[in-house]
Amino acid sequence: MRAKVHVFLKPGVLDVQGKAVEAALHGLGWGDVEGVRVGKTIEFDFKGADAAETESQVKAMCEKLLANTVIESYRVEVA
Amino acid sequence: MKAAVIVFPGSNCDRDCKVAIERSTGASVDMVWHGDTALPHGIDLIVLPGGFSYGDYLRCGAMAALSPIMNDVKLAAERGVATVGICNGFQILCEAGMLPGALLRNEALKYVCKPVELEVTNAQTRFTAGYAGRREVTMTVGNGEGNFFADPETLARIEGEGQVVFRYKDNPNGSAHAIAGVVNARGNVLGLMPHPDRAFEPELGSADGAILFQSALASA
Numbered sequence: 685m686r687a688k689v690h691v692f693l694k695p696g697v698l699d700v701q702g703k704a705v706e707a708a709l710h711g712l713g714w715g716d717v718e719g720v721r722v723g724k725t726i727e728f729d730f731k732g733a734d735a736a737e738t739e740s741q742v743k744a745m746c747e748k749l750l751a752n753t754v755i756e757s758y759r760v761e762v763a
Numbered sequence: 764m765k766a767a768v769i770v771f772p773g774s775n776c777d778r779d780c781k782v783a784i785e786r787s788t789g790a791s792v793d794m795v796w797h798g799d800t801a802l803p804h805g806i807d808l809i810v811l812p813g814g815f816s817y818g819d820y821l822r823c824g825a826m827a828a829l830s831p832i833m834n835d836v837k838l839a840a841e842r843g844v845a846t847v848g849i850c851n852g853f854q855i856l857c858e859a860g861m862l863p864g865a866l867l868r869n870e871a872l873k874y875v876c877k878p879v880e881l882e883v884t885n886a887q888t889r890f891t892a893g894y895a896g897r898r899e900v901t902m903t904v905g906n907g908e909g910n911f912f913a914d915p916e917t918l919a920r921i922e923g924e925g926q927v928v929f930r931y932k933d934n935p936n937g938s939a940h941a942i943a944g945v946v947n948a949r950g951n952v953l954g955l956m957p958h959p960d961r962a963f964e965p966e967l968g969s970a971d972g973a974i975l976f977q978s979a980l981a982s983a
Binding site: 693750752 | 821822858
């Protein structure tokens with residue numbers, strides 16, 4: 685199975701990178717841009733029996749390492 | 764008296780911490796590699812130094828928090844051994860769940876490196892008893908991700924419980940409530956972004972950091 689994990693700062697947690705990117709986009713003329721958030725994507729192969737089992741394992745990885753749930757939220761995709 | 768400084772790959776203040784502890788307290792200091800599974804016997808103080816452990820990969824301190832030695836560090840802290848995380852060490856303690864909150868990128872996206880004035884918010888902890896009667900101390904910060912964050916409930920709790928130990932007089936990085944250092948509920952684990960290891964003798968511009976190491980060992 686191929687797993688993709690998207691990690692972003694939680695809503696309400698100041699994303700200064702997002703703010704800087706947003707200001708740069710405004711500077712390039714895209715003044716309608718708002719709410720930029722910069723996150724990261726982590727992908728990997730995983731020998732899981734099925735999608736549901738893989739997803740639950742990947743969520744456990746997020747809780748233990750891939751995300752810091754004090755400040756970040758995550759979304760898991762398994763295919 | 765015996766202290767241990769944990770050395771992670773990418774730590775760069777480990778030697779500073781060793782010298783700072785030796786000169787300010789006279790304690791002997793063991794350098795302990797992150798890959799070891801046990802601390803030496805009879806350790807009275809554990810210090811997690813500043814630097815860029817594991818290149819700050821994934822998140823500052825995330826990998827170091829899972830280092831083999833951290834199991835024993837957690838057990839020692841549970842036994843009540845004084846444990847201090849400085850800068851990257853603070854980030855590691857938060858990532859390890861040994862302290863509340865997390866450290867975000869600095870609000871202004873700048874690496875801040877300068878002496879800062881700190882308010883001693885709680886001079887009744889085992890780390891700050893030596894500051895009794897003093898409201899202000901000076902140490903140096905050097906961080907890009909020193910912006911302390913905790914949710915409102917956690918902030919209210921640590922403020923109410925006296926766990927906020929140091930506060931910036933002039934907040935350099937956007938930290939919530941200008942928090943520069945916190946202790947755990949039990950009071951034996953301290954994390955702070957400013958460097959007491961860069962302020963332990965007058966030649967460095969301040970000797971205020973020496974008092975922190977002295978206090979930590981005096982109560983051991």
